[in-house]
Amino acid sequence: MPGLIECVPNFSEGRRGEVVEEIVRAIGQIEGVTVLDHTRDETHNRSVVTFAGSAAQVVRAATAAVGRALELIDMEQHRGAHPRIGAVDVIPFVPLGDTRIEECVDLARRFGEQIASRFELPVYLYGEAALRPERKRLADVRRGQYEAIRDEIGTNPKRAPDFGPLRVHTRGGAVAVGARKPLIAFNMNLRTDELATAIKIATAIRESSGGMPAVQAMGVLLENPGMPPMAQVSTNLVDWERTGIAAVVNEVRRLAREAGTEIDHCELIGLAPTGALLDVTADALGLTDFSADQALELRLARDR
C-alpha cells in the first residue's frame, strides 16, 4: 500500500438520507477507493464520510464528492447545530501507513487549487496545510460561519480565500481543505462513579492544561440503563507518534491509583493506525528491536 491516504470530508447535510447516499456512491465508485465509514447526524445536520486510496484516487473521489454536494446542498437553506462554512464544509487529508504528513500537505494545496478553479469555490487551507498561521485552527477559519464569510469575503482581506473567487459559491458557500495526522479516539473507564476523579485525571493529562503533548482529554460520567454509573477519561490522541496509547494508559493508571481507584477497561472508538496498536504490543512485552514490519499481513500489504 504505498502512498496510502485517508480523506474525511464533512458535508452540511444530515437529514436527507438520499443526499448522503448519493455522495457516498459518488466516492465509492472511484476505482481503488475504499469507503471505510460514513455517519449522519440529524441534530448537527451534518455527515462524515471516511475513505482511503492512493493520492490520485482520493483526489478523484473527493472531487466527485464536492461536485455532487454543490448540486444537492444549498447553504442558504441549511440550518444545524454544528458550525459550518459550506456544503462540503471541511476536507482533511490524513497520512496512512508509510505516507508522510508532508505528502498530505502538498496534496491538500494542489487539490484546493484545483477545486477552487473547477467549481468557482473559495478554498481556505487549514491545519498543517495552512498558508497563513491564523488559519491553522479550523475554528478560526469557521468564525461567523457561512453567513459571515458570504458577507465579508469580498471586502475584508482577512477573509480572502487562499484559492478561488472573492465571493461564495452560489449554493455551496466555501470549503476548508487541510492535512492532519490520524486521530485516535480512546477511552479509559475507571472503577469509580466519581466524575470528579475522571475530570481531575483528564485535566492532568491534556496538553491544553500542561499535560502530555498532542493529547486532548475530558472526564465524563457514563450512565447506561441497567449498568452502574462509571467515570470515564475520554481522549483524542492527535499525534500518536508524539504521545501513544501506551504512554497515556500508563499515566492514567498511575493517576488512578493515586486517586484510590484503577482502570477497569479501555475502549478504542472506530479505527486506529495499526502502528499505534502495535506500539502497545511492544510496550506491554518490553520487546526489543521490534518493527511493525514483523506483522505479516502488514508487511505484505506494504510490499504488494
Place this chain on the structure above:
Amino acid sequence: MPGLIECVPNFSEGRRGEVVEEIVRAIGQIEGVTVLDHTRDETHNRSVVTFAGSAAQVVRAATAAVGRALELIDMEQHRGAHPRIGAVDVIPFVPLGDTRIEECVDLARRFGEQIASRFELPVYLYGEAALRPERKRLADVRRGQYEAIRDEIGTNPKRAPDFGPLRVHTRGGAVAVGARKPLIAFNMNLRTDELATAIKIATAIRESSGGMPAVQAMGVLLENPGMPPMAQVSTNLVDWERTGIAAVVNEVRRLAREAGTEIDHCELIGLAPTGALLDVTADALGLTDFSADQALELRLARDR
C-alpha cells in the same frame, strides 16, 4: 487480501549460494508473489524460502521452485546435518489473514498430486494435510531419510507415497507436502543467569510435558561477547489462536516471580500474524469489543 497463503519450502542446498539464488528468483518472478525471507545454512546444507500470494500464485511459484530444485540438486551428492528426504525436502502451506487452515489442506493435496505427476516425484502428505495418521508428524515421514526411502519405497507398503511413483526421483528423491498454522518464534529473557530456572519454566509451560496447548519451549543460556549471560525461555507458538503470546508471557511472568526473578525483555523472531500481535494490545489494555478490523491498514488491506 482475500485467500492469502504463505508457503515455506525447504531445499537441500545451503552451500552453493548461486543455486539458492536461482530458486529464489524462480519464485519471485511469479506475478503477485512476494518473497518475504530466505535463509541459507551451510552446516545443515539447507535453505528456507518464505513467500506469499493467492492460492493460484503460490502454487505456480512452488511448482517453479520444485522444477528448478530438481534440475540443480542431486540427492546422491547431498550431505548435511539436517534430516531430509529430497531436493525439495518439505513444502508447507500456511493460512494468512482470513484464510482457513482447511483451504491450505485442500491446496496441499491438490498441489501434491500435480507435482507428483508432472515431475514423477513421490509425495508424502504430512501435518494437517496428512491422509494417514502416522504421517502427521514430519519426523515420522522423514525416518531413515532419503537413503531409507530410496531403498524401501518400492517394497515396503508403509513407505508408499500418497502420490507419485514407487521409486524416488532420479536426482530429487521425494518430498513432504503439508499444511500447518503460522508459527510464532518468541523468546523471553530472564533477569538471571541460572539456566536451571529457564529450563524449569520451559518445562512447566510446554505442551509435551503437560503445560499449555500448542506451546513448544526450551530453556537456553544466552552468552554474547561483552554481555552478562542471560537465561532465556525460548518458545514456538504453533497455534496462537489456542495459546497466544499474552497468555504465555503472563504465565512465564508468574513462574519467574515464583522463582525469584522476572522477565527482563522479550524478542519476536521473524514475522508473526498481525492478529496475534493485536491480541497482546487488547490484553494489555483490557480492551472490550476490540476487533482487528479496527486496525486501519489491516482493514484496508482486507477490503482492497
